[in-house]
Amino acid sequence: MSYIAILLTFIFINNFILVQFLGLCPFIGVSKNSENAIGMGASVTFVTTVASVVTWAIYYFLLVPFNLQYLQTLTFILVIASLVQLLEMVIQKISPALYKALGIYLPLITTNCAVLGIAIINISSSYNVMEAFVAGLAVGLGFTLAMILMSNIRERLDLQPVRGSFRGMPIAFISAGLMALAFMAFDKSLITNLHLV
Amino acid sequence: MNILFAILVVAVLGGLFGFGLSYAEKKLAIKKDPKVLALEPIMPGANCGVCGYAGCNAYAAAVALGEAEIGLCSPGGPSLVAKMAEIMGAKIEASGETRRKVAHVMCRGNTEFTLKDYNYEGLEDCNAAALLFTGDNNCKSSCLHLGSCIKVCPVGAISKDKDGYIIVDEKACISCEKCVQICPTNAMHMIYEDSEYVIECNSHEPGGKVRKQCSVGCIGCKICETKFPESGCKVDRFLSTFDQMLPHSQIPEAAEACPTKCIIKR
Numbered sequence: 001m002s003y004i005a006i007l008l009t010f011i012f013i014n015n016f017i018l019v020q021f022l023g024l025c026p027f028i029g030v031s032k033n034s035e036n037a038i039g040m041g042a043s044v045t046f047v048t049t050v051a052s053v054v055t056w057a058i059y060y061f062l063l064v065p066f067n068l069q070y071l072q073t074l075t076f077i078l079v080i081a082s083l084v085q086l087l088e089m090v091i092q093k094i095s096p097a098l099y100k101a102l103g104i105y106l107p108l109i110t111t112n113c114a115v116l117g118i119a120i121i122n123i124s125s126s127y128n129v130m131e132a133f134v135a136g137l138a139v140g141l142g143f144t145l146a147m148i149l150m151s152n153i154r155e156r157l158d159l160q161p162v163r164g165s166f167r168g169m170p171i172a173f174i175s176a177g178l179m180a181l182a183f184m185a186f187d188k189s190l191i192t193n194l195h196l197v
Numbered sequence: 198m199n200i201l202f203a204i205l206v207v208a209v210l211g212g213l214f215g216f217g218l219s220y221a222e223k224k225l226a227i228k229k230d231p232k233v234l235a236l237e238p239i240m241p242g243a244n245c246g247v248c249g250y251a252g253c254n255a256y257a258a259a260v261a262l263g264e265a266e267i268g269l270c271s272p273g274g275p276s277l278v279a280k281m282a283e284i285m286g287a288k289i290e291a292s293g294e295t296r297r298k299v300a301h302v303m304c305r306g307n308t309e310f311t312l313k314d315y316n317y318e319g320l321e322d323c324n325a326a327a328l329l330f331t332g333d334n335n336c337k338s339s340c341l342h343l344g345s346c347i348k349v350c351p352v353g354a355i356s357k358d359k360d361g362y363i364i365v366d367e368k369a370c371i372s373c374e375k376c377v378q379i380c381p382t383n384a385m386h387m388i389y390e391d392s393e394y395v396i397e398c399n400s401h402e403p404g405g406k407v408r409k410q411c412s413v414g415c416i417g418c419k420i421c422e423t424k425f426p427e428s429g430c431k432v433d434r435f436l437s438t439f440d441q442m443l444p445h446s447q448i449p450e451a452a453e454a455c456p457t458k459c460i461i462k463r
Contacts, residue, residue, distance in 0.1 A: 067199070071203055075207065075210055082217065086218060089218075159321065161321050
């Protein structure tokens with residue numbers, strides 16, 4: 001698959017949040033205002049991109065030679081957790097302002113299954129290192145897109161007269177469901193029709 | 198044999214990451230000012246922003262650097278000033294302002310008492326309603342009852358009672374004045390907590406106009422000021438205000454005599 005096809009696949013067709021339903025915790029938890037949503041999206045994009053490349057390297061240079069492919073989940077989690085920790089330290093050192101803006105959501109990326117998800121998908125789709133990099137980036141961008149859309153919807157919902165029993169979380173879930181339904185319109189045929197395969 | 202490799206690989210990976218992280222932690226360590234560390238835990242933690250900084254920690258950092266004054270935190274009050282001065286090694290300047298202020302809605306208008314210009318059906322937000330002719334009430338200084346102050350209050354001290362009036366829980370109020378800033382009609386005021394009476398009107402319009410607009414507004418008739426000189430009331434631009442610091446022995450009689458009964462005992 002070409003890089004553009006990979007980008008389209010993970011941003012729209014297989015959007016991790018709205019189609020694959022991975023990483024839903026921050027999608028609901030951090031989407032109350034768009035500022036936080038963008039910050040969370042940016043840090044997840046960074047982690048998925050770097051984690052994709054690093055896990056790819058560990059799989060092909062460490063696990064395959066020793067015939068230990070069954071350890072991939074374990075080692076990938078190890079990589080992601082350390083990576084997020086390192087990222088946290090680096091951001092705190094380089095840009096305290098960004099660190100403050102991201103707050104608690106930064107360490108929480110460790111437990112975001114979208115990151116582990118793309119690491120495993122990279123291996124099962126037998127991407128090369130460049131494709132894995134693009135796929136990681138695309139997942140992050142798709143995540144950011146969903147976060148921004150959701151946070152804008154919720155900012156509007158806060159001002160609307162919503163019936164008491166639906167106010168807050170219930171109406172957010174309903175909106176998320178409708179948005180997921182809309183994303184179902186993006187189909188694999190999009191890629192074949194655009195002659196990207 | 199295979200299992201040994203598995204253990205070895207995971208152990209080596211884990212060890213590598215562990216040592217890498219601990220090395221990075223040392224390399225990237227950030228020295229924090231001991232004064233900041235001492236100041237942060239004593240801040241109120243409401244992050245209300247009345248000091249002009251992004252939050253309590255930002256204010257603490259600014260104070261430690263000497264960029265900010267000590268007494269800017271109104272939720273903390275005089276006790277916090279004393280603690281902060283001790284940490285910073287500064288002398289406490291005697292400030293006269295020790296009476297606590299709380300937010301109060303200076304309007305008793307509602308659909309029954311107040312004339313309406315039009316029926317507002319839109320976003321439930323005072324500032325949105327105020328875009329249309331400063332709200333749906335004919336009196337443009339009145340409370341719009343749409344609750345922008347409820348949403349902005351960092352401690353949840355503001356609520357609506359069963360009649361739709363906006364009420365402030367004065368014990369919970371931290372005097373951050375956020376509600377005063379967001380109110381489009383300036384109906385929210387800060388009053389002294391020890392005031393026994395309050396004149397619940399915000400309209401500086403002349404008496405005749407107020408009478409047409411609202412049956413519970415202050416018409417500036419000056420009965421409280423002239424007939425009861427010891428009432429503690431002062432009329433300025435057709436609006437009476439009560440000051441607890443003035444002699445106020447006659448205020449109950451003045452409240453009784455007020456033609457629109459807008460002098461309220463708290």
